Structures are given as structure tokens and as C-alpha cells.
Amino acid sequence: MPGYSIITAGDIKYISFDCLAATGMVNHAFTTRLGGVSRGPYHSLNLAFHVGDSPGAVLENRRRACRAVGAGLEDLVCGQQVHGDRVHVVTEVHRGMGARSYAGGIPETDALVTGRPGLLLASFYADCVPVIILDPVRRAAGLVHAGWKGTLLRIAEAALKTMGRAFGSRPGDCLAAIAPAVGPCCYEIDRPVVDAMTERGFDPARYVRPAGPGRWRLDLPGLNRDILVGAGLDLRNISVAGLCTSCSPDLFFSYRGQSGRCGRMASLIVLR
Numbered sequence: 274m275p276g277y278s279i280i281t282a283g284d285i286k287y288i289s290f291d292c293l294a295a296t297g298m299v300n301h302a303f304t305t306r307l308g309g310v311s312r313g314p315y316h317s318l319n320l321a322f323h324v325g326d327s328p329g330a331v332l333e334n335r336r337r338a339c340r341a342v343g344a345g346l347e348d349l350v351c352g353q354q355v356h357g358d359r360v361h362v363v364t365e366v367h368r369g370m371g372a373r374s375y376a377g378g379i380p381e382t383d384a385l386v387t388g389r390p391g392l393l394l395a396s397f398y399a400d401c402v403p404v405i406i407l408d409p410v411r412r413a414a415g416l417v418h419a420g421w422k423g424t425l426l427r428i429a430e431a432a433l434k435t436m437g438r439a440f441g442s443r444p445g446d447c448l449a450a451i452a453p454a455v456g457p458c459c460y461e462i463d464r465p466v467v468d469a470m471t472e473r474g475f476d477p478a479r480y481v482r483p484a485g486p487g488r489w490r491l492d493l494p495g496l497n498r499d500i501l502v503g504a505g506l507d508l509r510n511i512s513v514a515g516l517c518t519s520c521s522p523d524l525f526f527s528y529r530g531q532s533g534r535c536g537r538m539a540s541l542i543v544l545r
């Protein structure tokens with residue numbers, strides 16, 4: 274069971290996870306590239322300012338995406354993502370940060386968590402692993418941007434720990450969804466990444482397959498799933514989309530598939 278649906282809302286199409294939607298506590302989305310106004314490599318629903326797209330197009334795309342989850346551009350909160358492991362607790366004072374520019378986002382943070390209804394968290398992706406977390410007991414939510422660096426820093430676990438401190442969240446109560454990312458079919462890595470896995474205490478044999486001399490393919494979504502389980506989540510409470518962004522250029526932007534010049538999809542979540 275993939276555990277997700279593709280929803281059409283106005284012009285755009287996005288992915289909705291059944292486990293999160295069933296709680297009735299949040300509106301959430303992982304956007305596709307469909308339904309926006311951007312052109313060229315950003316066609317069409319590019320939601321990030323920092324990739325070279327027209328800012329006016331990004332604003333219109335963001336308005337459409339916000340509307341799809343019942344919020345406004347002024348409710349949006351974004352971080353400046355740096356492939357680190359910093360987690361930011363978002364409160365009312367952050368409302369609107371990064372909504373209209375990259376520079377206005379919360380500095381140097383790859384994970385956002387909140388317990389405040391009406392604040393729309395957003396983070397941006399083209400291949401990296403999006404993890405969406407909901408604690409339906411303490412009513413808190415989080416977004417995690419996990420590329421290989423953040424994954425090896427266990428940023429998903431860091432987000433759960435921050436939710437524990439800030440909201441009293443227990444991992445065993447939490448639901449998680451892993452949205453589309455570059456899959457084990459396409460994500461080629463070299464020796465330094467394999468070595469970094471070992472240094473960080475992961476067993477590469479569980480997550481990589483040979484892909485030629487000095488090359489391997491890594492299951493980054495699977496690694497994040499196991500990090501969530503290691504942090505105390507019940508495997509049955511983790512939904513993995515299993516869609517590869519590089520394999521589906523019609524649906525998704527892919528940094529690797531488009532040679533680095535592309536738009537960004539977004540994870541969005543807002544507590545009701």
C-alpha cells in the first residue's frame with residue numbers, strides 16, 4: 274500500500290498521505306511540478322526563489338500552493354536550507370518569514386517544527402528526502418529536509434528530539450511520511466559517501482548496491498525510514514511514497530535528472 278493520493282486542487286496537483294489526512298488535524302501537501310506559471314527548467318510549479326526563476330512566478334506559484342492547503346502566503350514559514358541538522362521551533366513571531374524571499378527565511382535550518390495552529394511550514398526539494406512528522410497526541414508537526422549530509426547527521430531524529438523537548442512529543446505516538454525523493458534506482462554515490470556512512474555508524478551493506486567501478490546506489494528514503502524507527506517510531510506509522518523524483522520528470526523536479534538546473538517541490542503542513 275503506497276498510502277498516498279494525488280489530489281487536484283485548482284490548477285495544481287499534489288501528494289497527500291492517507292495517514293496524515295485521516296487524523297483531521299492538519300492540512301498538508303507534497304507538491305508536484307504541475308499547475309504553476311514558471312517556464313523553462315522551472316516549468317511549472319517551482320516554489321523556491323533561490324534557483325534562478327522569476328520571483329513573480331514563484332510568488333504566484335506559492336499563492337496557489339498555499340491556497341491548496343487552506344492557508345495564505347502571509348502564513349508561510351520557510352528556512353534557509355543548508356544540509357545541516359539544525360531544527361527550528363516555529364512560533365507566531367516567525368509567521369511570514371521567507372514567504373516572499375529566500376533571504377527572509379529562518380537562517381541555516383533544515384527542519385521546522387511547530388505546535389501552533391495556522392502556521393504553514395514549508396521546505397523545498399529536488400531529490401533530497403522530505404520527511405513529514407505529525408504528533409497527533411500533543412498536536413505538533415514538523416518538516417525535515419534530508420539530503421545525504423543531513424541524513425547521516427540524523428536530522429529526522431533531531432527533529433523528533435526537539436519535538437519532545439518543545440511539545441512533550443513521544444516518538445511512539447508520532448506519524449511520519451516520506452515523500453518522493455531520488456530512489457535507490459537512481460541515486461549514485463561515490464566512495465566518500467560510503468565512508469561517511471560507516472563513520473556515522475551506519476552499515477552501508479544495508480543501503481547501497483554496486484553500480485560500477487567506484488560507484489554505488491544508495492537508498493536514502495530507506496535510510497531515513499530506519500532512522501525514524503531507531504528514534505522510536507512504529508514502522509506501521511511510517512508511510513513511504515516510494516516514488517523516485519529522477520524517474521518521473523513529468524511529475525517532479527530532479528536536481529540529478531535535470532543536471533542541477535530545475536525548480537523545487539515543497540512539503541507543506543499546517544495544524545488546524
Ligand SMILES: [Zn+2]
Nearest residue numbers: 458459517520
Ligand atoms: Zn529512479
